[in-house]
Amino acid sequence: MDVFLTQILNGLDKGSAYALIALGLTLIFGTLGVVNFAHGALFMIGAFCSVFLQRLLNLSYETVDPTKTDFLGNPAVIKTPYVESWFGPEMGAAIIDWSVPLAVLFAIPIMIAIGFIMERGLIKHFYKREHADQILVTFGLAIVLQEVIKAVYGANPIQTPAPDALSGVAVLAEGVVYPVWRIVYFFFSVVVIGAVFAFLQFTTFGMVVRAGMADRETVGLLGIDIDKRFTLMFGLAAAVAGLAGVMYGPINAPNYHMGMDFLVLSFVVVVVGGMGSLPGAVAAGFLLGILESFASMTAVTDIIPGINQIIIYLVAIIILLVRPRGLMGRKGVME
Amino acid sequence: MSKTNLTRRGVLKSGAVAGAGVALPTIFTASSAAAYTNEPTGASVTLGFNVPQTGPYADEGADELRAYELAVEHLNGGGDGGMLNTFSSKELKGDGILGKKVEFVTGDTQTKSDAARASAKSMIEKDGAVMITGGSSSGVAIAVQGLCQEAGVIFMAGLTHSNDTTGKDKKANGFRHFFNGYMSGAALAPVLKGLYGDDRKAYHLTADYTWGWTQQESIAAATEALGWETVNNVLTPLASTDFSSYIAPVLNSGADVLVLNHYGGNMVNSLTNAVQFGLREAQANGKNFEIVVPLFSRLMARGAGENIKGILGSTNWHWSLQDEGSKAFVKSFGTKYGFPPSQAAHTTYCQTLLYADACQRAGTFNPCGVAEALEGFEFDGLGNGKTLYRAEDHQCFKDVLVVKGKENPTSEFDLLEVVEVTPAAQVTYDPEHPMFAGGQLGSCNPGA
């Protein structure tokens, strides 16, 4: 029973990441009709926002300590972060320790700005173009973004640890321990998903966007400048992907290709959920996360070897064959 | 009908003289004149450095490339000479190889066997490389080794740890300086026994592909010989990024040691996840729970950050070694690039020197002559103590390092501490050992 509980937790956790990425992806699909292959890159850039902040906070001045030597036998250079000298060692260390949560605040404006620039500078020219062209241009953009990150930060992963206070394990029940940060991540994603839904449900802005998702032309005829709102939607989607990335850093160290790793999966999630359906994307994210966790249990792999390799794709195939438009897809979207 | 085998540089220059001024395309020159593939006829010799420049192992590739460039500099008499000064063979004089200046071409393996072979082929066919070296995964090494065998050039493997490279997939034209899974197991086992006792229950997480399997097999065999029990071995998909669902059941499985047979990104993530789940601090069966990562690399350890503290593993070489060879290498590499070399850099530097020396001793670049000079070659002064290039399988036998993640690193490079230097004798195995059986070297292929 404990095993099941832990695997459900693992599934919810993976599902949180899938759902957050898929949510942004399906928002862009639904509102703008754009197949955004650069969405994974936005997730990656989010994660690197916290790497950047961590590096920024660790900017140091150097002093030479003649009593110690470096690997070549020369006098060692001791680095002290500026924040430690400004706020005192303890406060400074605490600020550095909390760099990931701080990066959340830092990432929101940056991601929204990146979203705006992407939409205004590039994507808007592709609204009326074929999906194939959208795929090519956003794929090219994704490659460029990830190569730039690689050129700056290298190819190996860089740890962005959670604050000490949130990095231990929590004992949930007898024999069930679970990392605190993963629990934080789950609740964080619930809050973000809830906020996006509330925003779309209860604000006039959201209502217009939802109407635009349903029927763009009619909304345009009403004299509402839907384009401006869609630009904002793109910023919102970028911010959601970026936040997912920032908070994901402590779970798995960010690397430059993490976006591509998630891209295919998030497309599968979106499609299984049903094109253009936000609740569908969230439901599919959690469903696939939980199934993936169960499939990796030895009790399952002993019966069907290799099932853990293919479970997501297998489930996607079955769902799409049983339900032609995924779990909650609408007719006529991207068919 | 005469034919050439993947070659052209050989006749390029002699042919150019013959064909000079003749613009009629009726003049066909077959390149049967060459005695072997890409025989260097000019004043220089070209080596092919085939490393991952894109993809997840690009940082390893970049470090390998730095070491190659350093080695070429030293071979051509530049710099401080590095390990040329400490190498037991004194044939190399700093005037290139056999009096020819060493030039090199580079390529990108992308850590894919297809791309790696394409890149190696272009070096052989287009650039006239007489030797190919590099790589940072066993799949690529084995694929390129096979290609070099067919093409008739020497392959000096880079980072490849699978038993198969010099086991069932060994080739007469291929040579490996790096250690392997079996040697990791043999080196780790006594240290594990000393530190953790002989009554342990091990849980293996294994990357689900050839390298993972051979490594798991090696470690399980070595630890079971100590009296350890293998509780479970779970295969994880290569594409996994989140290992939580594999790590979560470990603590309640009755095991008290977790062995992570992962490398690269898989290793960083699985280790990070294991530490997240509190395994490093956990207690099981009344003992401290322990994590072992059999194949460590410092560059990867950096990716794992704090998580590697106290984790045991093995490595081919580490810059903190204090023998003369290692010190000389670290000095010239560190002076040129500003940071210490990785084990990947070390092994590729050694391979370049060993190849050059073998050519010098054989008096030819002919792969068959070079292979003969390398087979059974014993040397010292390259950082791993006395080393033998065994003739039967072209595997180097040398000391293996058992290392541990350092608790209090003094710098960003100071991540591992050497726990023990396991002598070569202890990791030597019979060439017909079942883990390595099944392949044949074949005969050396000079190409022409």
Place this chain on the structure above:
Amino acid sequence: MLGLGKKDASLLLVVVALTMLAPFILNPFPSDSGMAQFNAGYPDLMQRFVIFGIFAIGFNILFGLTGYLSFGHAAFLGVGSYSAVWMFKLLSMNILPAIILSVIIAGLFSLLIGWVSLRRTGIYFSILTLAFAQMSFALAYSVLTPLTNGETGLQVTLDDPRILGVSATADGSIPVTNLFGLEMRSAYDMIVGPWTFTFSVGYYVCAIVMIAAFYLSIRIFRSPFGMMLRAIKSNQTRMNYTGLNPKPYTLAAFVISGMYAGLAGGLMASMDPLAGAERMQWTASGEVVLMTILGGVGTLIGPILGAGMIKYFENIFSKINDGVLHTWFSFLPDGIENFMVAVIHPFVGKGWHLTLGLIFMLVVTFLPGGLVEGGQRIAKALRKKDKDDDGKSPSTEPAE
């Protein structure tokens, strides 16, 4: 000619001329010059150009004509390669049976996947094919290792049975792939002054197969079947109410393009007897999509151009390192030389992905019809100029 219209026939002739003369065309620079780095006329790359050309031509029959975007075609290429290598292991090193088996197996495999996937349209279809291909890759890499040799890739070895051939040659090597004794890797060098041109048997075998594949694709494009496929892309409702059943047409297109992929896979294994699982990964499927779009979707020659462009970048740009850059700019004063090297450095060698990404963006932004549209614009500009010159327009139309 050959049942083709005048325009198509001249296009075919152009392609034949280009492929047959490729060893000259791709080696424009003398072997010893600094620009020799840009020469692409060596056997391996020339073979890759035409093999991926075949792959892309086949993919275009499905995607360009019917609009069904498959993200799983690399699986068929991979299956083709595995089949061919197994033939080399079990039967003989003759490439003919190997290629035939590749095409058949890839055809059967695509029939199965197509039959299931074509129950859906649009992005749902794309994801189904992607899912199948990813499953194939994951299983080939791990569980199916006895069949595929997993990570390392399936290779021929000295102890393979090869019932119609020999396991090992007299001197203890693995026999090489051949076509009734004509070895694929043999080559002639022709030296003309400072130039060296290599004529590889393997390349010409691939080139002839590609010309045949290209010819077949023209015939398909101009056939009633091809017209039906375009009709399906245009309006499936009208298709139905005109008494036509779109399903068998799309399935046939899927299987034909799968067989093209199998042919490419078989040829690839014939040139270099190794089949790796990465050939089946989604990135490989994505590559052929990019090739087709980059060249020009639905055009005859576009996919070949796209394939050539991507392979050129992968193999030529990735090999330009700082040393090469320094030799190029060595004629400049040191300061400017270093500056030039520093400027170009991020885009070549390990940065070749970056350049490729930028090219994708530029081409699709400014040339919506891909490289073919670029060609058409140039041709148009020239024609205009021609007209100004002598009032006569050239008769050759640019490739559609």
Place this chain on the structure above:
Amino acid sequence: MGILEVKDVGKRFGGLQALGDVNLSVKENTCHAIIGPNGAGKSTLLNCLVGKLIPDTGSVMFDGNSVLGRSPHEINQMGISRVFQTPEIFGDLTVMENMMIPLFAKRDGAYRLHAIESVQAEKGLIQQAEEMLAEVNMLDKREMHSASMSRGDKRRLEMAMCLVQDPKLLLLDEPTAGMARADTNNTIDLLKEIKEKRDITIAIIEHDMHVVFSLADRITVLAQGTPLVEDTPENIKGHPKVQEAYLGETQQV
């Protein structure tokens, strides 16, 4: 016995009874119009005839065979062609190609893998297509990209595509919807001409009474999913029930 016999056809969508016990008989070589107010079930009935919908009850016989359970392309192969409310043509293809496809369908059936033959070699079919285009006055537009044509041209093309198959029954779904008066009159003339020249049965759904009374031999009035009355145009005009249910309120006849 008509060429099209609809017997007791009923269709429900959830709680809504869209069609209830519809009986209809269309005689060979006549023009039969089906009229009725919005929501009367005209389109549902039409969709039941062509295989897009399957009725819950009843039977639909065409030329002595049941069409129920057959897919649209099979029903077309039986000899029923349909013209849509908004023209459904192959917009990416040229006018000539649009014409060739129905001809191939007629000659080769629902599917044939003719992948090597050349379209240009089909001289006989090309001639047929050209003749048909000439008949609808579109021969000069033969190489035009069909999506770029006017709506009226698209409608004529669609009609030509249906007629070139020489169907036994032509179904027209509001063929003049959204058309200008002049275009409507052209369409009426075209249809009249077709009726005179060919042995063809036409079933037409139409709102525009002008069109209906210009063409129809018989009229069925549908209201709330059931046929109210069926008769000749003259009788329908004066029928009190019809006046009351439909005509009187909306249209001056």
